[in-house]
Amino acid sequence: MAAHNHIPLPIGQVPSSPYYIHPSDMNSMQFVSNKFKDEGFTDWKRSMTISLSTKNKLGFVTGIINKPNLQYASYKQWERCNDMIISWIMYNLDAMIARSVLYFNIAAEIWKDLEDRYDSIDAFFTKMKMLWDELHLQSYSKDFQTTTRSEANAVLDEAQ
Template sequence: MPADQDPATNPNSAYYLSNHDLNASKLVSIVFDGKCFNDWKRSMVIALSARNKLCFVDGSLNQPAANLANHRIWNRCNDLVISWMMSSLEPSISRSVLYLKTAREIWLDLEERFFHSSGPQLFSVQQKLCDLSQADDE
C-alpha cells in the first residue's frame, strides 16, 4: 500500500469499513448466554475474519500511540468490533464487560471466564474406549 494512501480506503486494510460493516448491528445469530462458548467464539472468529477485523480481538493489531495517524481510525474500528460483540452477548454478560476499553480485553475476559478445555471430556471418551477394548478381549 502506498505510504500516502489512507488505510481506511483500502479494502485489504483492517481499518477499512464498508457500508455493510457500518450498517450491521449483529455479526452472528448466536447470542452468548454463558453456555456453548466455543460455538459462539467460532461464529465470531468466522464473522470477524470475513470482515478483516479478527486482528482487533486476537492481539495481532495493537492500538497505535495517541500521536500516530492511525490512532483515531483504530479506535473507530475497535469500537465497532466492541459493538458487534456486545450485541451478541446476553445482557448480563454484556454489562459485565461494558467498561473494558478494547475488543481484545473483552475477548480475553470472556475466554478466561467461559472457555472450558475439553480435556476431561477427552479423558472420559478415551476411558470408555479402553473399557470397550478390554471387554472385547475377554
C-alpha cells in the same frame, strides 16, 4: 506516455486494510445465530471468529493489531474500528454478559476476558459429559455393578 500521479488513500479508505469499515457495517450486526448465554462458548467463539475474519477485523481481538500511539495517524482509525468491534461483540452477547464487559476499552481485552471465563467452563462440561456418557454405558455392564462409590468418585475427581 503520461506519468500517473497516484495519491494514496487514507488507511481507513483502503478496502484491504483492517481499518476499513464498509458503509454497510453497523454497530448492531448479528454475527451469530444465537447470542452467547453462558453455554456453548466454543461454538459462539468459532462463529464470531469466522465473522470477524470476513470483515478483516480478527487481528483486533487476537491482539495482532495493537493500539497505536496517540500521535500516529492511524490512531483514530484504530479507535473507530476497535469501538465498532466492541459493539459487535456486545450485540452478540446475552445482556448480562454484555454488561460484564461494558467498561472494557479494547476489543482484545474483552475477547481475552470471555476466553478466560468461558473456555475452561466449556472444556470442563465437555469432559464431564463424556464421563457421564461413559458411566451411562457402563451401567449396562457387569463391571459397573461391582464399581464402588469411591471408584466412581475417583473418576469424577480425575475429570477436574
